[in-house]
Amino acid sequence: MRILLVDDSVRHRRAGIKDLTVLGHEVVAVGSYTDALRLAREQTFDVALIDMLMPAEAQTLGPAAIEQFLGAEIGIGFPMLMKLALCGVKKVAMATDTNHHAHPMSAAVDWFNGAELSINGARAIILHTQLRSDGAKDWARVLSSFD
């Protein structure tokens, strides 16, 4: 499958590329949600695996908003999940490794707890992810949630 992997951590991206490629998938990994959405509009992906909390990007923000928000972690995974489904990706999983005691958005992931949703005909899953023994996100396990 052709997989779009979106995570601001280069460590999690490298681990995901390695694990998913070993499984035979083609992986395009990016650290920016702006880049991810552009790629999803321009190319075809079978699956998107995305992070929940990512640093806010400049996009259309003015100077005052950049000062206030740029680099701050925001729960961009939720709208990104929906937008990727709208872009035609048929399986989208949003996974966070943030402890649900540590951030309100991670606590909100408990509401879904891996249940499968249907968004614009796409299968969508929102879940907490396990980490590999080296502390990197286990994206292969996230992908297996669709099985």
Add this chain to the structure above:
Amino acid sequence: MPTLFVETDKYYDPSGALARAIQQVAFGATVVQALVTSDEVEADIAVTTLVEVAQRMIQETEFTTVVVIHSTERRRSMTEAVANRVPRILSAPIIGRDGEENSVLLLQRLIVEKTKKEEV
């Protein structure tokens, strides 16, 4: 010897003079042409003039310290706000106020610190 990557923008460094000056002086660091090499070796220090570029550098690296040099008061408040939020981003004015650590002093300090870490 720590490695140094420089990427300035065309608005605040239109002729590239700032980038060339930093690369020529380098303060004892080795100048590299890529932030991350093909075998995933990251530059120890990266220098830029835009916080937006600094953010991209942070996303592409795990360990690199990114220095953002600002040259206007408007950019100062924006840059300092982002630097306060993001651990690996440091900001410095191109020319500081009295007693303030400017970009030259910051880069010198960083390079000395990273050189000492290598020697330990």
